[in-house]
Amino acid sequence: MIVGVLVAAALLPPLPAPAQLPTLGDGSEMTVSAERRMGARIARELYRDPDYLDDPVVAEYIQGIWQPLLASARTRGELTPEMDLGFAWEILLGRDPTVNAFALPGGYLGVHLGLVGLVSNRDELASVLAHELSHVTQRHISRLTSQQSKIAPWMFGAMILGALVLGRNADAGNAMIAGGQALAIQSQLNFSRDMEREADRIGYGVMTQAGFDPRGFVTMFDKLQQAARLNDTGSFPYLRTHPTTTERIADMQSRQELAARPVAAPPTMVHAMMAARARALSITAVDALRSRVAEAGLPGLATQLPSRQAAVLYAAVLAQDKQRDFVAARALLARLVSVTSADPAAARLTRLLSAEVALDSGEPQRVATLVDPQATTRPDVMLTAQAGLRTGHARDVAQQLQTWVARDPRDATAWQLLSEAYAAQGLALRSIRASAEAQVALLDYAAAVDRFKAAQDLVRKGGDVDHIEASIIDTRVREVELLLREQALER
Ligand SMILES: [Zn+2]
Secondary structure (H helix, E strand, C coil): CHHHHHHHHHCCCCCCCCCCCCCCCCCCCCCHHHHHHHHHHHHHHHHHCCCECCCHHHHHHHHHHHHHHHHHHHHCCCCCHHHHHHCCCEEEEECCCCCCEEECHHHEEEEEHHHHHHCCCHHHHHHHHHHHHHHHHCCHHHHHHHHCCCCCHHHHHHHHHHHHHHHHCHHHHHHHCCHHHHHHHHHHHCCCHHHHHHHHHHHHHHHHHCCCCCHHHHHHHHHHHHHHHCCCCCCCHHHHHCCCCHHHHHHHHHHHHHCCCCCCCCCCHHHHHHHHHHHHHCCCCHHHHHHHHHHHCCHHHHHCCHHHHHHHHHHHHHHHHHCCCHHHHHHHHHHHHHHHCCCHHHHHHHHHHHHHHHHHCCCHHHHHHHCCCCCCCHHHHHHHHHHHHHCCCHHHHHHHHHHHHHHCCCCHHHHHHHHHHHHHCCCHHHHHHHHHHHHHHCCCHHHHHHHHHHHHHHHHCCCCCCHHHHHHHHHHHHHHHHHHHHHHHCC
């Protein structure tokens, strides 16, 4: 479907080159709410993509960088209260091993695991996120759409989706549309050079004010430049949208002087483990999994930096877990425990990984000994819930997750687990509603309405006499039907 729309877009005549970048504060034509709705339609497709990944551990790590950046942009006044409330500020993680991050309309941000796996420290990741964040706060996307008034907003959204598909599979894209047309589309979606420089400038201010090391900005740029010299756009799709132009290089050199010693800060153990997780999660080939395991068996490993040892062992545990060799995974975990024991944050990541292996190996009862059941951090809550469902504690799980979704109703995974917890207790109506709410969280309003209606049918047939729940469902179906109509009107 995405591909079909893309071909239609390719048949449009190329548009004239975008006009000069309007000055800051210039009225952009698209309102915050219209841009959010456009972004939501794109995000809905990405959520459905088999590559989309809700990994609570990596997501928590990224949020630990993203939230300080948002706070900094708020303090600096770039993130206005209107945008703060109106945009989603949501990061969608993709399993893709290539290096990419992209700002979508409405404050949705796409991040490939390949980027997390590549960066040497959190400052480098912060520099990319701050740059993308600044594209959003400077309303670059709405300025792009207003420059192209000939294109309906829904078509613009479809073009962005099409470009994302192209970015993933360049060969298929080239076969589908002639090179010139593809370039014409890409150039209409690309931010101008001035916008890129503005995102660099503002992003640099945002990340340094948030307390990140400015060297991260410089060393990340060096990485991109190096890849550009090798013409490595296959594994660095970020380079296609972010060419290291001479202007950007000059800007960067002046920043380099500000940030003395442009050498990457050494990775913390936590970063090394999270980058290793990102790399391992994006692996599908058995050969690659095996080589992760082999690395952990090399004799020189014990002489390497502790952060390096932790990364190698972490990846090897995940690789063995994926190959379902749990005996080997546990042996590697024992080594990881001793390497990470001196660093509390790293030791926690090791415990979370142990809990994951315990779940996968069919020992859910061990999870409670590894993860604090009272913890309120997301990876712990999700692991505890999964374990609770398999050890007959559905009532406790439901209680904990009710509190969780009340605080964060956009957590689709939590709604889905809550649905399972209700089903395990024979609460059919509540289970269907929670599963409908999971679809709302994934922005699939049509699927949500279907489920709400199934719940109403159940009430009509007298299958469930939970009157309070039935009235909540009646209200929710009306609300979500309204959202669905709004979504349909924009087409
Ligand atoms: Zn950019």
